[in-house]
Amino acid sequence: MSSQGGGGRTRVGRYELGRTLGEGTFAKVKFAKNVETGENVAIKILDKEKLLKHKMIDQLKREISTMKLIRHPNVIRMHEVMASKTKIYIVIELVTGGExxxxxxxxxxxxxxxxxxxxxxxxxxxxxxxxxxxxxxxxxxxxxxxxxxxxxxxxxxxxxxxxxxxxxxxxxxxxxxxxxxxxxxxxxxxxxxxxxxxxxxxxxxxxxxxxxxxxxxxxxxxxxxxxxxxxxxxxxxxxxxxxxxxxxxxxxxxxxxxxxxxxxxxxxxxxKGYQPPTFETEDINLDDVNSIFDESGDPTQLVVERREERPALMNAFELISTSQGLNLGTLFEKQTGSVKRETRFASRLPANEILSKIEAAAGPMGFNVQKRNNCKLKLQGESPGRKGQLAIATEVFEVTPTLHMVELRKSNGDTLEFHNFYHSISNGLKDVMWKPDGNIAEVDRILHHRSQ
Missing domain, CATH: 1.10.510.10 (Transferase(Phosphotransferase) domain 1)
Known part of the structure; x- marks a missing residue:
């Protein structure tokens, strides 16, 4: 069982969930923290109903069992697997250096x-x-x-x-x-x-x-x-x-x-210059994998996900990890020379007002609002792109009661088309975006306040 942590966090088992790092047809990946050890991880969340519908459960069990046995310095590590009544949670190594x-x-x-x-x-x-x-x-x-x-x-x-x-x-x-x-x-x-x-x-x-x-x-x-x-x-x-x-x-x-x-x-x-990888083999336990796929379904093995309807808090580590190379000066600045599947900015406006302004700016650009709830917004492009219709997920995080971090993330379509979309919509959101005045002193004060 699990309980909700304070301040709008979602808790699953011993993990506190944070912002969404990526999403696809069958899964969503979220930043998470192990509240017992303090370790930061990523959690891949899969929908059981979709997996059943596409007859993927047996395949998924085989894949997860195999992946848990893989321990290599150049492959993302899988730590453990959990399940609720409706979802499967795969806990994996968090990698912060980008793509x-x-x-x-x-x-x-x-x-x-x-x-x-x-x-x-x-x-x-x-x-x-x-x-x-x-x-x-x-x-x-x-x-x-x-x-x-x-x-x-x-x-x-x-x-x-x-x-x-x-x-x-x-x-x-x-x-x-x-x-x-x-x-x-x-x-x-x-x-x-x-x-x-x-x-x-x-x-x-x-x-x-x-x-x-x-x-x-x-x-x-x-x-x-x-x-x-x-x-x-x-x-x-x-x-x-x-x-x-x-x-x-x-x-x-x-x-x-x-x-x-x-x-x-x-x-x-x-x-030339090749260094074969060095790593140790270790005994791996597959009990957690077997238990979540056990059809007898022991309810005591299930975790429960709970959340509050308000912006999720972004703790100091997450805030720092969103900047390049832990350089706080880049936190709220427009990144140049780099094409990402996610982009973010800061705003002093309330969460609902931020989302309304994004919705208003996206409409004339040919994007419809697909879904809006709990400080999240999904935009869907009307025209087909190079890799299908461009879809954008937007989420507002609370840094302090008067400062929010806004993240726009590509959930479908072409990365370069998303990059162009972000540059275009930025022009219509100048009254929404906030930047510290010339230095990072104010950012340092925000981080210090949040970490207290």
């Missing part, structure tokens, strides 16, 4: 040595998971996170696409993933080797890291598929000869002749 996608956009492209370092860590993670029968199938820079030390962490390994089991022919048969990163054998839907398909995606990622753009790009989906199927791409002039050779071996459209991960690790370009 690798942001680094690519802000630097336009990475230097060869930097790209190689991230690629080595990616291959380490993918190879380890494949050795345990886990295939990602949606590898892309947006699913690659960085911790505070700049170490790469693969997120959602085994959970981003709930995998259909390998069939009698030894192949997977579910077409999934992001089109630009998907291997040609996945597109033709005649069955594919998950390990070979993942390696293709790694090759696309390496290209993007060093080029700053995709090797396969076309506004017409069928034209894009033809380019992928033929491996119709050209490496830019600044790629070294050894880089070009490796990428061409990985982006071989024939999976039977495509280089293997073992051969990649033995490649001279890859081996």
């Amino acid at each position: 690798l996608f942001d680094k690519i956009v802000s630097h336009r492209r990475l230097k060869e040595d930097d790209a190689r370092k991230y690629f080595q860590q990616l291959i380490n993670a993918v190879d380890y998971c494949h050795s345990r029968g886990v295939y990602h199938r949606d590898l892309k820079p947006e699913n690659l996170l960085l911790d505070a030390n700049g170490t790469l962490k693969v997120s959602d390994f085994g959970l981003s696409a709930l995998s259909q089991q390998v069939q009698k022919d030894g192949l997977l048969h579910t077409t999934c993933g992001t089109p630009n990163y998907v291997a040609p054998e996945v597109i033709i839907n005649k069955g594919y080797d998950g390990a070979k398909a993942d390696l293709w995606s790694c090759g696309v990622i390496l290209f993007v890291l060093m080029a700053g753009y995709l090797p396969f790009e076309d506004s017409n989906l069928m034209s894009l598929y033809k380019k992928i199927y033929k491996a119709d791409f050209t490496c830019p002039s600044w790629f070294s000869t050894s880089t070009k050779k490796l990428i061409k071996k990985i982006l071989d459209p024939n999976p039977n002749t495509r280089i293997t991960i073992a051969e990649v690790i033995n490649n001279e370009w890859f081996k």
